[in-house]
Amino acid sequence: SKAWAEMTQCDVAHSDENAELAWRLGPLDPLRYAMLGVRSVSALMRGDYERAIEWGERAARSPGAHKHIAVIAAIAAEASGHHERATQWIDRARQLDPQVSRATFLRSFPFAATGGREIIERALQDAGL
Numbered sequence: 001s002k003a004w005a006e007m008t009q010c011d012v013a014h015s016d017e018n019a020e021l022a023w024r025l026g027p028l029d030p031l032r033y034a035m036l037g038v039r040s041v042s043a044l045m046r047g048d049y050e051r052a053i054e055w056g057e058r059a060a061r062s063p064g065a066h067k068h069i070a071v072i073a074a075i076a077a078e079a080s081g082h083h084e085r086a087t088q089w090i091d092r093a094r095q096l097d098p099q100v101s102r103a104t105f106l107r108s109f110p111f112a113a114t115g116g117r118e119i120i121e122r123a124l125q126d127a128g129l
Helices: 002-008 012-025 032-046 047-059 065-077 083-096 102-108 115-127
Strands: none
Touching: 002 032, 032 047, 032 065, 032 115, 047 065, 047 083, 065 083, 065 102, 065 115, 083 115, 102 115
């Protein structure tokens, strides 16, 4: 939870560090998808788009991953220049919840008004959400 809170405040160094620690302490944790999702967003905000897509897709494929984790994978894919993959992840999010939207995602992940949030908002728009 601490890593998630740090991620939404765009405190990339700490969010990634704490997500990795949580993952090492509980690799079979049922919230593994969340830890991987935090790592994806942290990589994205650092500008490491290839790691962002790697972590995002791993998160979205993890057991228990929900619609917003598929959206994180879409954001990472779009920001990495993989529009078709982003569209596939948006489609997956819509399969899980036809009402998923940019607004519902940003309410659930209230990112601080920073350059990181701008990257996320632009990727969401470009991916069609």
